Amino acid sequence: MSQPSTSPPKFTGPAKWFDDRLGLGTLGKKQLRKVFPDHWSFMLGEIALWSFIVILLSGVFLSFWFKPSMAEVEYMGSYAQLRGMHMSEAYASTLELSFDIRGGLLMRQIHHWSALLFIAAMFAHMMRVLFTGAHRKPREINYIIGALLLVLGILEGFAGYSLPDDLLSGTGLRIAEGLIKSIPVLGTYLSFWVFGGEFPGNDFVSRLYIVHVLLVPGLILALIAAHMLLLVYHKHTQYPGPGRTNQNVVGYPLLPVYMAKAGGFFFIVFGVTALMGAMMQINPVWKYGPYNPAEVTAGSQPDWYMGIAEGALRIMPGWETELFGYTLSWNVLIPGVVLPGVLFGAVIMFPFLENWVTGDKRDHHLLERPRNAPTRTAIIVTLMTIYGLLWIGGGNDIIAEQFSLDLNAITIVLRVLVFVGPVIAFIVTKRICLALQRADREKVLHGRETGVIMRLPDGEYIEKHAPLAQGQMWRLTAHERREVLADPATEDVNGVVNPGTRKQRLRARMSRFWFGDDVPKPTRRELEEAHAHADGHGEHGGHEVEGAHGEEPHELEPRH
Amino acid sequence: MTDKHTDGTGGQVEVAGRDSQVGVASAQADPVPDPGLPPHDPRPTDIDEGLEKRAERQVAGMFGLATLLILLSCVAYLFVDIHGTFLNFNASNFAIGTTLGLGLLLIGMAAVQWAKKLMADHEIIEDRHPVASSPEDTATVLSAVKLGAQESGFGRRKMIRNSLFGALGALGLPAVLFLGDLGPLPGNLPSRTIWRRGMRVVNDVTGEPIRPADMSIGQLVNAEPDVLVENEEFDSPGEHNLEGTALLNAKAKAAVILVRMQPRDITAYPTRTNWGIDGILCYSKICTHVGCPISLWEQTTHHLLCPCHQSTFDLANNGEVVFGPAARSLPQLPLALDAEGFIIAMSDFHEPVGPSFWERGGEEDVSP
Numbered sequence: 001m002s003q004p005s006t007s008p009p010k011f012t013g014p015a016k017w018f019d020d021r022l023g024l025g026t027l028g029k030k031q032l033r034k035v036f037p038d039h040w041s042f043m044l045g046e047i048a049l050w051s052f053i054v055i056l057l058s059g060v061f062l063s064f065w066f067k068p069s070m071a072e073v074e075y076m077g078s079y080a081q082l083r084g085m086h087m088s089e090a091y092a093s094t095l096e097l098s099f100d101i102r103g104g105l106l107m108r109q110i111h112h113w114s115a116l117l118f119i120a121a122m123f124a125h126m127m128r129v130l131f132t133g134a135h136r137k138p139r140e141i142n143y144i145i146g147a148l149l150l151v152l153g154i155l156e157g158f159a160g161y162s163l164p165d166d167l168l169s170g171t172g173l174r175i176a177e178g179l180i181k182s183i184p185v186l187g188t189y190l191s192f193w194v195f196g197g198e199f200p201g202n203d204f205v206s207r208l209y210i211v212h213v214l215l216v217p218g219l220i221l222a223l224i225a226a227h228m229l230l231l232v233y234h235k236h237t238q239y240p241g242p243g244r245t246n247q248n249v250v251g252y253p254l255l256p257v258y259m260a261k262a263g264g265f266f267f268i269v270f271g272v273t274a275l276m277g278a279m280m281q282i283n284p285v286w287k288y289g290p291y292n293p294a295e296v297t298a299g300s301q302p303d304w305y306m307g308i309a310e311g312a313l314r315i316m317p318g319w320e321t322e323l324f325g326y327t328l329s330w331n332v333l334i335p336g337v338v339l340p341g342v343l344f345g346a347v348i349m350f351p352f353l354e355n356w357v358t359g360d361k362r363d364h365h366l367l368e369r370p371r372n373a374p375t376r377t378a379i380i381v382t383l384m385t386i387y388g389l390l391w392i393g394g395g396n397d398i399i400a401e402q403f404s405l406d407l408n409a410i411t412i413v414l415r416v417l418v419f420v421g422p423v424i425a426f427i428v429t430k431r432i433c434l435a436l437q438r439a440d441r442e443k444v445l446h447g448r449e450t451g452v453i454m455r456l457p458d459g460e461y462i463e464k465h466a467p468l469a470q471g472q473m474w475r476l477t478a479h480e481r482r483e484v485l486a487d488p489a490t491e492d493v494n495g496v497v498n499p500g501t502r503k504q505r506l507r508a509r510m511s512r513f514w515f516g517d518d519v520p521k522p523t524r525r526e527l528e529e530a531h532a533h534a535d536g537h538g539e540h541g542g543h544e545v546e547g548a549h550g551e552e553p554h555e556l557e558p559r560h
Numbered sequence: 561m562t563d564k565h566t567d568g569t570g571g572q573v574e575v576a577g578r579d580s581q582v583g584v585a586s587a588q589a590d591p592v593p594d595p596g597l598p599p600h601d602p603r604p605t606d607i608d609e610g611l612e613k614r615a616e617r618q619v620a621g622m623f624g625l626a627t628l629l630i631l632l633s634c635v636a637y638l639f640v641d642i643h644g645t646f647l648n649f650n651a652s653n654f655a656i657g658t659t660l661g662l663g664l665l666l667i668g669m670a671a672v673q674w675a676k677k678l679m680a681d682h683e684i685i686e687d688r689h690p691v692a693s694s695p696e697d698t699a700t701v702l703s704a705v706k707l708g709a710q711e712s713g714f715g716r717r718k719m720i721r722n723s724l725f726g727a728l729g730a731l732g733l734p735a736v737l738f739l740g741d742l743g744p745l746p747g748n749l750p751s752r753t754i755w756r757r758g759m760r761v762v763n764d765v766t767g768e769p770i771r772p773a774d775m776s777i778g779q780l781v782n783a784e785p786d787v788l789v790e791n792e793e794f795d796s797p798g799e800h801n802l803e804g805t806a807l808l809n810a811k812a813k814a815a816v817i818l819v820r821m822q823p824r825d826i827t828a829y830p831t832r833t834n835w836g837i838d839g840i841l842c843y844s845k846i847c848t849h850v851g852c853p854i855s856l857w858e859q860t861t862h863h864l865l866c867p868c869h870q871s872t873f874d875l876a877n878n879g880e881v882v883f884g885p886a887a888r889s890l891p892q893l894p895l896a897l898d899a900e901g902f903i904i905a906m907s908d909f910h911e912p913v914g915p916s917f918w919e920r921g922g923e924e925d926v927s928p
Contacts, residue, residue: 035686072804078643102642105653106660138691171852174812175868178850178915181750188750188917192743198750199812199851201743202805235688243597249686250597257675264671271665278657279649293812294764294784294845296853298867313850313885314869320887320916329916331885332850365688397870407870408883444591470595477591527591 036258037238037251041128046262048121049224050269051114058111059213065101067093068209070165070202079286087165087290090205094164094285109277115157116282117273119305122150130350130380132367134237136360140351142230145223147348152220154305159212161283161303165205168283168300170291174199175313182332200293240366240478242471249365299397311393312339315414346383357510359485371440372479374433375514378426385425389418430517437519440476443468444522445530465534477521485511597683605677615677622670629663751912751920753813755893760786761818761842761903767791769902772838775820778859782845783818784811785905813913815845815853816893818903821862825876832878835894837903842893843879844913847871849886851914864890888916 011019019025036042069089075082077092078099097104126146129135135143158176162169177199180191196203235249244250252258276282288297302310312335319330354376370377392399393414400407447465455461468476485508488500499505522530605612636655644651693701709715760769764782767789775781786794788811790801802810823839835841843864845853852868862876871884879890891913894906912920 033684035684070805100642102637102652103656105650106657109653109657171868174852175850181915181917184918186918188746188919191917192746193739194743196743198809200805200808203743234691235686242595243685245594247688249688250683252681253684257679257681260671260675260679264668264675267664267668267671269668271661271663271668274657274661274664276661278654278661291808293808294782294815294853296855296867298856300867310869316885318849318871318881318885318887325921326918327916327920328918329887331887332915335885336850363691397867408872411870411884470592471598473592474594478594522591524589524591 031232032255033253034232035249035251035253036236037244037249039239041132042236043265044121044125044128046265047269048118048125050266051118051121051273052220052224053266054114054270054273055111055118056217058107058114059217061103061107062097062111063213065093065097065104066090066163068163068206070205082286082289085290088205090163090165091285091290094166098286106274106277109280109282110273112161112282113276113280114269114273115160116304117269119150119153119157122146122153123305126150126347127380127384131370131377132237132239133364133373133376134367135351136364137355138363139230139234139237140355142227142234143351144348145227145230147344149220149223149227151344152216152223156212156216156220157303157305159208159216162208163205163212164283164285165291166285167288167291167295167297168285170200170293171296171300172302172306173204174293178332179336182329183337184326184328184333200291235365237365237367239369241475244366246363246365299401301395301398307394308387308390309336309340309394311390311396311414312336314396315390315393315411315418317415343383343386350379354514357507357514358482359507359511366478368479371433371436372518374430374437374517377433378429381429382422382426385422386418389414389421393418434517434519437521441519441522444473444476445527446534479521481521482515482518484508484515597685600682603677603681606681612678615673619670619674619678622666622673626663626666626670629659629666633659633663746919750914750917753908753913754785754787754810755814755905755908757905757907758898759905760898761816761893761895761905762786762789762791762794764789764815767794769794769900770818771901772820772840772897772903775818775840777820777822777839779820780857781818782855783816783842785814788814812851813846816842817845817854817857817864818842819857819862819864819875821876825862827877829878832892832894835892835906837895837897840895840903841875842895842903842905843873843875844891844893844909846914847886848881848888848890848913849884849915854890 010016011025015024067089071089072086073089073092075085075087075092075095077083077095079095082095094108097108099105129143129146158172162173177191177195180194181187183190191199194204194207195201196207236251238244238249238251241250252261289295301307313332316331316335319334321328321330393411396407396410396414399405400410447467450464450466452464453461454464487508488504490498490500492498500508605615633656636652636659640652640655642650642652646654714721761783762769762785764784767786768791769786770781770783788802788807795801801807818840819842820838820840823836826836826839826841828835845855847854847866847868849866849869849871852866854864854866854871854873856865856867857863858865862874863882864873864875864879865871866873866884866886869885871886872882873879873886873890874882875890879892881887881889891909891911893909896904896906898904
């Protein structure tokens with residue numbers, strides 16, 4: 001310290017060479033010690049990111065051997081059951097990868113497992129974001145990017161498992177062809193353009209291949225980059241807690257803690273998917289045989305994320321309309337084209353619809369606990385219920401078989417449940433949230449239940465309550481106190497009522513729907529009164545809240 | 561900009577202060593103030609040197625074991641037989657996968673353990689800055705944009721601007737049109753199949769033609785038109801069987817099922833009374849829902865179930881839909897016998913097979 005010759009450290013050697021050309025120092029100054037808050041739920045998006053990297057790595061390996069061609073060849077490889085059969089080069093090369101290339105089967109299975117994981121992690125991540133209100137201003141655009149990534153991931157997965165040209169994937173494509181054909185006016189043309197003529201034709205493998213390895217992954221990579229840049233720019237959200245405000249972010253630095261944790265987590269994701277690839281068989285295409293448009297296997301199931309489309313197709317009644325000699329297939333159009341569009345539209349628009357109701361224009365960096373936004377939480381659970389019921393519909397044959405149930409009965413029950421279930425889910429979820437709010441309020445006012453029962457001299461039994469630590473109390477009360485928009489109706493001096501515009505009234509109604517049932521968190525005065533009341537029992541020796549007597553409530557400390 | 565700052569700062573107090581009832585602000589205030597970041601709790605590894613050393617050994621041990629396993633995976637790649645089996649697993653896949661997977665997992669676990677046990681765990685507070693630009697930046701940018709518009713005359717020279725928009729807009733046309741050759745125009749292809757009058761209905765595996773006597777009551781045969789299946793015994797010398805894409809495309813529409821029921825169980829439409837032979841009827845195998853080949857046959861009820869979406873058709877009643885998402889009956893192929901007594905088609909289907917499409921038309925006759 002005292003030596004005068006100490007000078008600030010300088011870049012030397014290669015570091016200097018690069019800094020002279022790239023200005024790395026300035027970049028690193030801002031980012032190397034960037035703070036990320038710690039919470040397990042922030043890891044879900046990370047799983048998605050890392051599994052995508054695993055998909056890229058394993059996919060590059062597969063592309064060295066996979067031949068995206070539908071040219072007919074005679075299989076002469078080492079899988080005896082199919083030797084001598086005619087099949088497309090795509091299917092033959094998939095068999096080669098599975099049986100004759102060392103590590104080929106492993107990479108195929110890693111690729112498939114991590115694809116399933118990628119989409120599942122994106123779903124879970126999106127649920128976390130919505131449940132905690134991380135989609136609010138200023139993060140709406142990043143939320144939309146995330147939603148697009150989810151859709152692209154699903155498309156990418158579908159394109160991928162359609163490539164091997166086996167019986168299962170061909171069946172999936174045929175269903176896709178049926179969906180395209182149901183589109184009014186353009187359907188037949190679109191189907192001919194997609195498949196280069198009639199189904200199956202000999203173009204779709206090479207076309208899907210370029211979609212699968214270049215077009216969609218390129219978009220996904222670009223959107224991931226944008227997603228990350230915005231994450232860095234906005235800084236991460238954090239859960240409320242002592243010392244955590246809307247103006248700061250509290251956590252650990254990128255260098256070294258998060259580099260080690262996040263970097264290490266990549267290896268954990270890679271390791272787990274590799275172990276899955278080693279020990280859990282997935283998509284054994286050799287068992288299905290090459291695609292034959294006249295065959296299908298019973299109980300054929302798509303990858304999990306297509307289950308909802310499959311379920312919607314299955315439970316839709318067979319409605320069709322003839323209109324001036326033209327055919328409108330509602331039975332395919334609604335579940336296959338309209339429903340995904342509406343669901344996705346609702347998910348994309350959610351932040352804006354919510355914002356219109358709340359009229360909230362402020363930035364939000366503190367997350368909300370799901371219970372403190374009961375209506376939002378209930379809406380998300382409603383959407384999840386629709387998803388889950390359709391998903392069950394996608395497996396109605398498997399369920400009927402496994403549980404010896406009547407297939408048609410399951411279908412009919414689901415037709416009703418997709419409308420009734422979401423309503424029940426909404427009401428139940430909202431009630432649970434409100435009950436939890438009440439419990440929180442109770443805990444703040446009267447402390448936590450200790451389980452210690454005391455009998456007073458006059459025979460009354462009471463349970464001893466212990467006060468919360470201030471940090472805990474803060475955690476339970478740090479959320480906003482939100483107000484219902486006032487009724488726009490006003491009365492002027494002459495008693496003439498101005499009912500407000502229709503839009504204002506709707507908004508006030510929506511606001512009441514959104515916030516009206518919220519249990520208000522206790523105020524300072526209520527807390528003081530609760531403690532004063534608790535002291536009343538003091539005469540009997542049964543302090544409900546110890547330490548409340550004569551002290552400022554915010555200085556409450558648990559006593560031992 | 562100013563409200564940006566007030567908005568968040570002490571957000572709770574701020575919101576409470578805005579409450580409608582005047583004078584209750586203090587009563588509405590948060591019950592407790594933010595106690596601030598709790599003091600740092602040292603971890604066991606921070607205070608106990610023995611534990612610290614142990615954590616260090618754990619981390620290094622995991623990295624070391626990972627190295628070993630990764631090398632082992634190379635050994636597995638080189639020396640485990642790719643066609644061998646181990647506990648019903650593919651031996652090579654299992655050996656490479658488990659060693660590599662465990663190696664990767666250990667690298668990850670070691671890194672996380674290192675971060676959690678040994679790296680400094682002091683929480684750091686970083687201030688947030690407003691996401692929106694500062695007023696100075698906004699002003700600078702706006703004046704730059706204005707200057708740019710002025711200097712280019714973008715706003716003033718409307719003719720240039722509009723013609724530019726026109727040219728760029730026109731580019732959209734070739735971008736779409738040039739994809740025109742992605743596929744041919746459908747024409748009436750989707751409405752027709754390869755079936756023609758006199759074409760034999762043959763077993764889809766053996767290619768053998770079928771006589772009514774070959775089928776027992778309740779039996780279902782997956783069948784194809786003669787030209788799609790090779791059979792040396794029955795193919796005429798010059799017969800040209802389809803191959804490759806042409807074969808698959810034809811099969812995708814022409815696949816049929818032949819069923820034999822008790823003639824008294826069948827209630828045929830008046831126009832279809834002569835479409836069967838002694839209770840043998842022929843239906844398209846392609847589901848009218850989204851085109852899966854239908855294959856699950858329930859003899860006793862004469863129902864045919866699609867394995868994809870469970871549409872159920874009654875084959876004794878003209879292929880009408882009994883349950884499920886399909887809207888239309890299975891198209892029926894009228895049958896006859898040729899001179900040698902084999903089952904043949906009387907014509908193509910009288911309506912398009914497979915899933916509905918916009919131009920499929922009503923029930924009019926599309927046969928030649």
